[in-house]
Amino acid sequence: MKREELRTPCFVVQEGKIRENLEILKEIEDETGCHILLAQKAFSMYSLYPLIGEYLDGATASGLYEARLGYEEMGKENHIFSPAYREEEMDEILKYCDHIVFNSPAQIRKYGGKVRAAGRSMGLRVNPECSTQEGHAIYDPCAPFSRLGTTLERLRAEMTEEEIRSLDGIHFHTLCEQNSDDLAVTLKAVEEKFGPYLHEMKWVNFGGGHHITRPDYDRELLKQCIRHMQETYGVEVYLEPGEAVALNAGILLTEVLEIVDNGMKIGILDTSAACHMPDVLEMPYRPPLKGAGDPAECCSGEKIEGAAENMGNTVESGKDAGVCCPEKPYVYRLAGPTCLAGDVIGDYSFAEPLKCGDRLEFQDMAIYTMVKTNTFNGMKLPDIVLEREDGTCEIMRSFGYEDFKMRL
Numbered sequence: 001m002k003r004e005e006l007r008t009p010c011f012v013v014q015e016g017k018i019r020e021n022l023e024i025l026k027e028i029e030d031e032t033g034c035h036i037l038l039a040q041k042a043f044s045m046y047s048l049y050p051l052i053g054e055y056l057d058g059a060t061a062s063g064l065y066e067a068r069l070g071y072e073e074m075g076k077e078n079h080i081f082s083p084a085y086r087e088e089e090m091d092e093i094l095k096y097c098d099h100i101v102f103n104s105p106a107q108i109r110k111y112g113g114k115v116r117a118a119g120r121s122m123g124l125r126v127n128p129e130c131s132t133q134e135g136h137a138i139y140d141p142c143a144p145f146s147r148l149g150t151t152l153e154r155l156r157a158e159m160t161e162e163e164i165r166s167l168d169g170i171h172f173h174t175l176c177e178q179n180s181d182d183l184a185v186t187l188k189a190v191e192e193k194f195g196p197y198l199h200e201m202k203w204v205n206f207g208g209g210h211h212i213t214r215p216d217y218d219r220e221l222l223k224q225c226i227r228h229m230q231e232t233y234g235v236e237v238y239l240e241p242g243e244a245v246a247l248n249a250g251i252l253l254t255e256v257l258e259i260v261d262n263g264m265k266i267g268i269l270d271t272s273a274a275c276h277m278p279d280v281l282e283m284p285y286r287p288p289l290k291g292a293g294d295p296a297e298c299c300s301g302e303k304i305e306g307a308a309e310n311m312g313n314t315v316e317s318g319k320d321a322g323v324c325c326p327e328k329p330y331v332y333r334l335a336g337p338t339c340l341a342g343d344v345i346g347d348y349s350f351a352e353p354l355k356c357g358d359r360l361e362f363q364d365m366a367i368y369t370m371v372k373t374n375t376f377n378g379m380k381l382p383d384i385v386l387e388r389e390d391g392t393c394e395i396m397r398s399f400g401y402e403d404f405k406m407r408l
C-alpha cells in the first residue's frame with residue numbers, strides 16, 4: 001500500500017528514519033561501552049521492538065504494563081522506575097524486570113528484600129536539585145517540591161549505611177529535549193552531591209531527555225561525560241532516551257474536513273490536538289507541518305501596507321494583534337473536530353487556499369503521540385502504519401468503535 005492510499009487520520013512511522021536514529025545511538029554505545037535503553041513511555045510501537053533490539057541493549061518501563069511489553073516484545077535488558085509501586089504488582093514486575101529503580105528510601109525498605117531475594121539489581125533515583133531547563137516546570141523533576149528522586153538531605157536523613165550498601169545503582173532523570181552541555185552541568189551536581197556513594201555502585205543511569213539524534217546535538221561531549229563517569233567511579237553507564245529513538249521518524253496524516261471563517265479562516269481537520277497529539281496543548285507547541293509556512297514572518301505586530309489583501313486574514317502575533325506578512329499568502333488556523341474550544345493545533349500559511357479533502361502531514365509525530373491518544377468525544381483513534389524502507393506502507397493497528405466503547 002502507498003502512503004496516498006492510507007485512510008486518515010493515521011500515524012505513519014518511517015522504518016528508515018528509526019534505523020538512522022538507532023545507528024547514531026549504537027555508535028555511542030560502541031564507542032563508549034555505555035548501554036542505551038528505549039524509554040517506552042515515548043514510543044511503544046512494539047512491532048519495531050525487534051529492530052530496536054538489534055541496536056539497543058533493552059528497554060525501560062514506567063510501570064507493570066510497559067515492563068511486560070518490553071519483556072514480551074524485546075526480551076533484552078528490562079528496567080523499571082516508578083515513584084511508587086503497588087504491592088500486588090511487585091512479584092510480576094520482578095518476573096519481567098532485571099533492574100528495579102525506587103524513588104524513595106521508604107520504597108526501598110518496603111520492597112528491597114524482595115528485589116534482593118529475586119536476584120534483581122536495585123537502584124535509587126536521586127534528585128540532584130539542579131534545574132537546567134527554563135519555562136516547562138511540568139517537565140522539570142528538579143522544580144521545587146518535586147516528588148521525583150531522593151535529595152541528598154533525605155538520603156542522609158532516612159537511609160542507613162546498610163541500606164545504601166544494598167544499592168547497585170544510582171539513577172537520575174532531569175533533562176527534557178536537551179543537549180549534552182546541560183547533561184555536563186547536571187553531572188557536576190550529581191557528583192558533588194552523590195559522588196562518594198557512586199564509588200560504591202555498579203551502575204549509574206543518566207535517565208532520558210537527551211536529544212542525541214538531533215542534528216545540533218554535541219555527541220562528543222556526551223561521550224566525554226560517559227567516559228568520565230566510567231573512569232572516575234568504575235560504573236556501567238546507562239542512558240534511557242525515548243524521544244531520541246523516534247525523533248523525526250513519524251508523521252500524522254490528516255484530512256481537511258471543513259473550512260469556517262470567524263475573523264480568520266479555520267481549517268477543521270479529522271485529527272484533534274486534544275485526542276491525538278496532546279503534547280501540542282500540554283507543552284504547548286506548534287507542530288511542524290509539511291509544506292506550510294509560519295503565519296507571520298514579522299512579529300512586531302506592525303501594520304504592513306498591502307499585506308491584508310495578500311493574506312486575507314488578520315493574524316495574532318505575539319502580544320500585539322496586527323496585520324503581518326505571512327511566509328505564504330493564505331493563513332489558516334488548524335483545529336480539531338472535538339467540542340473543546342481550545343482544540344487548536346496552530347496557525348500556518350499556505351501557498352494555495354486550503355480546500356476540503358486536502359491531506360496534510362504533521363511532522364515529528366512518532367514520539368509521545370500514539371502512547372497518549374484518547375477517544376474524548378468518541379473520536380476515532382488514528383491507525384498506526386509502518387512505512388518500510390522501500391516506501392510501502394503496512395497498517396499495523398486499526399481502531400474502531402469497540403476501542404472507544406470497551407474503556408467505558
Ligand SMILES: Cc1ncc(COP(=O)(O)O)c(C=O)c1O
Pocket residue numbers: 039041042081173175176177207208209210240241242243244
Ligand atoms: C525516568 C525517565 N526516563 C526516561 C524518560 C524519557 O525521556 P525522553 O523521551 O525525553 O528522552 C523519561 C521521560 O519523562 C523519564 O521520566
